[in-house]
Amino acid sequence: MLWSMAFPLMKALLIGTVAGMRCMSAPAIVANEMASRKSEALGPLGLIGDPRVQKLFDIAAGVELAADKLPQIGARTETGPLVVRAISGAVSGAVVSRANRENALLGALAGGIAAVISAHIFYSARRHANLKLGIPDPLLAVAEDTAAWTLGRIAVGKD
Secondary structure, three states: OHHHOOOOOOHHHHHHHHHHOOHHHHHHHHHHHHHHHHHHHHHHHHHHHHHHHHHHHHHHHHHHHHOOOOOOOOOOOHHHHHHHHHHHHHHHHHHHHHHHHOOOOHHHHHHHHHHHHHHHHHHHHHHHHHHHOOOOOHHHHHHHHHHHHHHHHHHHHOO
């Protein structure tokens, strides 16, 4: 696609954004795509495409999607969840970058930074929409799930 040629780190930024929204969805999406590619050019990062790792991320993403709808789940902007999102974005960004013959380190930086920024943006947007506009939080969560998976599929899509 033209946009990925114009801005090589766009895919890493997109998958990092997904990690900020749903930290386990980003590696699940990446793992599923890498499993279908079977690319040896990924080196050690190719482990994410292993069927066992793929299954683990699929399960974790499913649990996260369900748990996010529960009222007792803490804020994604707290230190622990934010660190997990940064790591998820960094690993996912590195794999997506390497798979697209880009610099994995730059992809990791872009993905990790995008995850932290998007975690704050989407957390604030969701709270505002719920508290100020009265939109039920579960409805907002489903909309965010859909947006995250859509962005993730774009991030791993082939040119």
